[in-house]
Amino acid sequence: MSTITLPFRNLLRRKPAALPLPPAVNRTATILPAVEVPSTDPLYALCVSAPGVIDLDELRLASDAVTGLRAAGIRLIIPLVNQGELIGMVQLGGRMSDQEYTSDDLRLLGNLAPQAAAALRVAQLAYQQQLEARRRERIEQEIRVAGIIQQTLLPKDVPHIEAWEFAAWWQPARTVGGDFYDFVPLHDGRLMVVIGDVTDKGVPAALVMASTRTILRAAAERLISPGEILRRANDVLQPDMPPKMFVTCLCAVLDPQTGHLVYANAGHNAALQRTRDGVKELRARGMPLGLMPGMSYEEKETQLAPDDTVFMYSDGLVEAHDGAREMFGMKRLESLIADHDGGEGLIPHLRDALFAFAGADWEQEDDVTFVVVQRQHGAPPSDPPDDASVILDDFEATSVPGGERPVMERVAAVVNRVGLPAARIERLKTAVAETVMNAMEHGNHYRADQPVRVRVQTQGGQLSVFITDQGGDQPIVDAPAPDLEAKLAGTQSARGWGLFLIKAMVDDMLIHTTPTEHTVQLVFHLPGGNDAR
């Protein structure tokens, strides 16, 4: 304690009288602010060790506090000590009658001091309790608000898609965690399924959860690649994320026609897929959202056969403790899932197991959330029809000089899966790089806020890469065919190879223009396709 700071520290004292005073009847007592006595001052130690009335006139102590008290006209101090702790001090000036304090006065003050100290202590405790009650009330109110925000944002219903079963269950912890889940239909008929968990609790966490959900939904309107959706969400969330807060999030995109599931994970618990052969973890690497800028998210994919179930959950399940502080754990979860047929019934199966494990006195420490996706028996065949389009990747790239290179590498990595020969992949890389470079430079003028969108898809035996810029209001200039002799002779610019190279690298090139966008479609015939070369 550096100074005595008590609610009752302004105690009665009187200004000293320097001159003969008029009759006492005209004089009144004056309450002045108490002189602070720092805990480092020798007077403080004296008050604790030798409680009783201290006459400052007789005190011989090298103390700044004593000097200050004397200067303020204080004559007597009476330490108020309770259970060995200095909890207050009475500071008195001269008597109103101008007479000296008598030995009776001093005895009376000395006797009063312990009783005053005890009463003061009680008052202090009552005051602290009042403050604590107000604080608890504020927290309870915050929990109520956070709970309302959280509950309002969770889906009211699950999707209803033929041959699929979806189910979800959420049980909030008493102090409110930050779990959320969402089902978002995409414009191409696929479905985005999201589960996430915001670290921290209360209103700030609930607001971050609301922002994350909104950002994910907004990203899903333009993007259908889960890795890209998470990348975009991280870029938007990270600059404004409160300290020590982040969001784990698993994002999966399901094609109900084929059972194909693409997923990316921002540090959330890996989903589990129950197949006829057992239970496997669907792992994908990625940092939680909001921690670091410029993160990328690994994308993985899996195929759901009829009767397969994918189970997503939050850490409140596997990190639940029983009375002996043993954790529920992954092994128990995998075993429970393996023993069940999957589908909607998996939720009560796991919920009952959790309650039985945690016991009747379970103090739930964190939210528990389950999301179940099951492909039902008798669903359409897994293989897409020949003319069905399959989107392999869909993402945005910032328009910066040199920005074509990472796009080229990413598209090449994606295309590697469709069996294009190595030499043709090299040609595709050059075509993609040149087209993206044109889009970034001429379409978007290297404006960082105007990204180039890239979509890679297969359909009807051909692979297409769609590259879209935002320069639809400007015509694409068809440069003259390069003439090397003229270039060497200096009669034609050495440049102007881009469009020529693109056309030479692809099987076909189409340009789609809207008032705001140009999209260049690079077409490659796939080996074994309808019109493969």
Place this chain on the structure above:
Amino acid sequence: MPAKPFSAALREPVLPLKEGVIIDLHGEINSTVEAALNSAFDHAAAQNPTSIVLNFRDVDYINSTGIALIVGLLARARKAKRTLIVFGLSEHYLDLFNITRLADFMNIYPDEQTAVAHLVPHPTGE
């Protein structure tokens, strides 16, 4: 993938024979390397060789602007009656040199040994 830093360095020491000098290229050839590429070519030309040899073995990316820069070097070499020799191209970039017809105006060899073996003796007999 971050781009590898570009460098274009004259081979030291200069070849024992004075028919040609080798410029070792590293990294990617795009619009940002124009000054470095031309500077290396200036230093090579200052030695008045019959041939200037470009080593593409460590070049992993050439875009259309890079092709234009090579066209520029070829034009300078032809103007000075020098032969431009190239080796170390990957199959894909050899493909590009054929499509752009650059291959019609320069001597292209698969490796350094073959390229050096084809250097033309200096007309002055030095």
